[in-house]
Amino acid sequence: MNGKMIRGDKAYQYDLVVIGAGPGGYVAAIRAAQLGMTTVVVEKDRAGGVCLNWGCIPSKAILTSAELYEDLKEGERYGIRAQGISIDFPHVIRRSREVADRLAKGVEFLLRKNKVQLVAGTGRLDSPHRVIVDVPGKTPLQLDTAHVLIATGSKERTLPGLEVDGKQILTSYEALVDTEMPRDILIVGGGAIGCEFAYVYSAFGSRVTIVEMEKQLLPGVDTEVAQELEKAFKKKGIEVLTETKYHGIEKFPGRVEVALEYNGDIKTRTANKVLVAVGRVPLSADLGLEVVGIALNRGFIKVNEHMQTSCETVYAIGDVNGPPLLAHAASEEGIAAVEHMAGKREKGIDHLKIPACVYCQPEVAMVGLTEEQAKAKGYTVAIGKFPFMASGKAIAKGHDEGFVKLVVDKEYGEILGCHIIGHGATDLIAEIGLARTLEATTAELTGTVHAHPTLSEAIMEAALSAEGRGINF
């Protein structure tokens, strides 16, 4: 007879306690339940986490309103004349909250359906096998468990002097519920969040200045892509200040004056609101990490490739264990962690398979290595590029800015990375995600018939270009 373990150690009340019900925690909990683990999720706020309540989802709802408004304003370009278009900004915000609420309820249902208990309260470690849940006004709960998964996420980072007041100085959190549309807004930080808000406010008609201390918007992203985005932003009237640092702020009724430092010089900008989008900090405090001796690295919980912390019964996933700070990365890490606990997985996470997307217009999406990274790794790189201005579909849609850039290993045609800027980029990147998972080469991309006219043809054309045989460009 042959046996296979299907459920964990009987010495504990639970097989798994998950702290945090965001996109990492709730997905991990459901996967654990599927694997037969008795699972509890502890959440102090609402199921769904930042992504669903205060991030990805409500911001995309607002973005949709912004895009619609922008399209209506530009209707004449398409032969559609509309008059008296106006923005009901409180309604825009209200709709985004409704979308978030609906999805949060969905997460609660999914947990229930999978027999995962959701416990309201704040979890902290008491030992490698025990989580204490503090519930306001009640006796704390004690949960004894074989494994713990920390999925507490991150919160907005602020800068000294830029204390958030929710009126004049906001982070993305306040901005998502602020029903007063800014007339002039200065955005500190040119990363993904800063760029998305810059686009949204600009589309709604605000005067927008975006300040980034690095040489380019979206630091770390392919340089050509970042330059293209800067060009597109400037065309929309957004003031882009790179290599510029926040220096100081002075508040007045109804306006703020922000001092900025560029190349040693100080210049000032006046705005009625400031959005601070300078990154996120891990929520790793007050978790009892020191009690069980879990190591941190600049506030992020240190983990191995299986998401295991320095205490082997405790795993950490998502934003709290460090970059990439992406919801889908957290989900994948959660699944990997739980499968490792159950002894069902040997391989860790391949972060080069995790795509990253920025939802401004034009959209930015990427997966795998950049050109520079590929060269540094010793690959002989071939670049395949196709601009959307040569795409029939893009021209017909009236959005022909941007391009697809494929980074290819010349030796075997392996697709090392892909960087897309343009309308529809965030959906197009999925094809390359699949191609990389399947280890497809340019031959498979060019050998796949792409329907005409679609934006996806641009991927095929970029692959042809990498092979030195582009047809439409």
Added chain:
Amino acid sequence: MAIEIVMPKLSDTMEEGKILKWLKNVGDKIEMGDIIAEVETDKADMEMEALDAGILAEIRVREGESIAVGGVIAILSEDGVGVTVGASPSKSEGVKLAVSVPPSVVEVEEKEKPIAEAPMPLPQASGVQALPIPERKVRELREPRPRRESHEATGDGERVLASPLVKRMAEEHHIDLGQVSGSGPNGRIIKQDIEAYLAKAPAQPSSTRASVGEPTPAPVVTPMVTSGGTKQTFSRMRATIAKRMADSMREVPHFYVTCEVDMSEAVRLRTALKASDRVQSDVTYTHFLIKAVAIALERHPRLNAAFAEDGRELKAEINIGIAVSLEDGLIVPVLHHCNKLSLLDIASQGNALVERARSGKPAGDDLSGGTFTISNMGMLPIEHFTAIINQPQGAILAVGAIKERPVVRNGQVVIAHTMMVTLSSDHRILDGVTSGQFLTEVKKLLENPVGLMV
């Protein structure tokens, strides 16, 4: 014929097992490998697999009952004889017939107890309450079967699962994919598998290198064993190191000579150089070593040579490689024409070279053309070690840490800074005395380091 199914020993410490659930009914046809029951052990709930095929004739231990390891829990009939479906129990105990739960049932309903009746079975820290414990669910797991670990030969047109990239790499390297184990979904061969195979497989038999009378070994494919532990797939660099080091150890007859070098003067000189504001670069002991070795190589050209098929190839240039460690690997950037460089040139060019190599941006010939290698582990408290020759070079110098040791000078025991250096030589082109003389030269040069400055 009847086969007894006994309670298996599913863990080291298991003495008895409880049948949680029968997944097959009396009368059901059972194939080898079918999951027939779920068993509770002292450690965990396990699935129990049938090792024989037949018809389930009799169930002797009911769900919820326990039995010692080795006890008969059911009878399997190979030919269906003795199956008693629907009949009343022939024995007074333990026979359960016509189980009412169909085998495909996925889940047994969960019975959660309301909070008010929550049991408190576990020791509690004071001031805390327990959550109700949901009963453990019993569910059939629809997980994919474990993947196949290896592939049989492909000769007979059997389909090999391999990624397009792998197929292209296999074509290029003339590899029969039937020889490669796949670690992807369903045993699909993916890039890391073929890279591991390439790193492991012996080089293509080359007619010139094969020694006479020795049969060429057939490529050995070790099946991937995954019993505990983790398998780390080689990076390209690691794979190259693995192959080159194994090749060198296999082909090159190494011998080693060691001596102690008094570095007291060198320590003093280095301190002086450091203090001087006219010296821009950080002059390290590695630079002293490069300079000393370069001079010694000029005087002992046989050490600056490579083994060739029918002789010894004396190199015209003196290009010294410096072993630099990286995360899980090493590289050997090469400082060219060392005999033509002053100590300060060696320091400034050497520092820039190592920096370029470490940051992954080596220039043109930074990694090629070496004629001799120095491996300095002096940054660690290593007394001495031996290094593997970096083919096609003829020798490599392994340098230990400088340490205060008692030495005898003029009949007096004094404390001096000394280090141990060990030269590995290719015995096909070098003999003990030649290498010994070379090492003596290096020792002398380092012990009177002022000579390195002029």
